[in-house]
Amino acid sequence: METKIGTKIYQGKAHTFGDSINTDVISPGRWMREGLEVLKLHTMEAVRKDFYKDVTPGDIIVAGRNFGCGSHREPANSVMKVLGISAIVADSVARLYFRNGIAMGIPVFSAPGVSKIVNEGDEVQVKVTEEAVEVTNITTGAKVFGKPIPEVMRSVVEAGGILALLKAEMEHEKQTSS
Amino acid sequence: MGMTMAEKILARHSGRKVVSAGDYVTAEVDQVCIYDSIVELNEDMEHAGLEGGLTRIWDKDRIVVLIDHSCPAMDKNVNSAIKHVKEREIVKRLGLPHFFDVKAGICHQVMLDKGFVAPGELVLVADSHTTIYGGINCGGTGVGEQELAWVLAKGSLWFMVPPAVKMNVSGRLGVGVMGKDVFLKVSGDYGVEVGSYKSMEWGGDAISAMSLDGRICIANQSVELGAKFSLFECDQKVLDFVTPRARRPFTPVAPDADAEYESVIEIDGGKIVPLVAQPHGFEVVKPADQYENVLINEAIVGGCANGRLEDIAMAAKILKGRKVHHDVRCIIGPASWEIYMAAMNAGYLQTLIEAECLVVHPHCGPCTGVMGTLAPGEVCITSTSRNFKGRMGSPEAFIYLASPATVAASAVTGHITDPRCFL
Structure with missing residues (x-):
């Protein structure tokens, strides 16, 4: 069902958040060591209590600037998968959150202006092509574009994450050496 | 066209003569470090x-492993303790020579203290504050x-060569003004994305005159400004610290005179006063004396941001012969045992304990709420890294962020206080 990155599409109901949603908010330290199933009950609670109850699988997070700033903690990325969030798109994404998301196969994109065109509950489509990240508000018809994912990252996305890519490389090495 | 420090480091590590901002390179890494999250990695x-989990390490001499975040294991539900057992098993199975268990301190300070990092190198740690x-x-x-x-498998990783921002801090910092205040000045005036995906490259008279501990604090905190790197030039202060410790020969980098910067930010260091960031971030920053009506419950000096000798010395200077306010608990967390010992030998710890501070062992707990946990409605002023x-x-x-000087002064009075009245 999932096709190459050239035509990758995510569609779902939007949950909107503001600027500088940091990884302490996404993944509160005091719940982080309890495992992802517990952590998900507390994700975002500092800004929106019981967020997990509002999420249906496939939903999309739409946020403002600097999403995922702060600690490098990977649970802040992986908890999104456990919650059922299909993609995150923000006006801008902090560096480590972006790299982690790509490496872990949990899609996170930046598209400046997206927070202005999406309201809570709108149906949103994120289309990732080689040329751009295209975000369409299906409810209103509004559209914004973000820069495409760098080519070097696309190979990671296509492999399904950096560990999948590493596995493929190590198997390839084994074959060529034997 | 000349190169910035970041360009030179990435060129050197990717076997190229020249790189420029926006290029993508695969660069060889000199050193890595990881704490108990090596268990999740495995x-x-x-x-x-990947059969057997973590099996391949390109160079075992290049990886440091330790325990610093929950150290020793502190949770009653035993998750951390079990994780630490698994971590020790992984280290043993792989035969990793540089494992410090719970005995050394916060990863970044251990890397600095023990000479695992040196000028001109490229170092990756599974931790955001690696910009330090x-x-x-x-x-x-x-x-x-x-x-x-x-x-760990390859010894290399891809990077975008970052554009650079030149941070020029002129003049000289005043009494009671520390590296932390320079960071707060930048975050307050220029916002938390001023360094996003960029190399922040610092210079100017105030930086040259600044202590190494002050520069290290700014570099550490630059990740809160979005930075990929935060680089200071190598001078005698750096060499005095690094030369007796370095495990490998090293070659510093300096920016070329015609290096290209995306922007240049000029800051008058002489005009910076003790500053405070108010909850819950680094954007709203005001002089400490504007928060004097804020009563505090807890005050913290420590962490990888401000647990170095200069920070503890400053707290001791302010608290000498005084007591922590009776409504306040004051936590002092040296960043490593090397710093702890130096502070002990200098008499700072005795001074702080006599002032009724809680001097705790080196670990990340004071910064991450693993200890000194705040109840609803409580107010903390901290010199650790984050007030999220x-x-x-x-x-x-409510967490306010400030320098060790401001934190120590506030610990004495019980409310947020400009430290200059004690200096």
């Missing part, structure tokens, strides 16, 4: 179908565990 590799090494002219940046798994909502316990607590 498990994630197993789940991804820029304080000694070393290209440090954070990565996630899964990317680190790649690095919920970071130190209840999301209904």
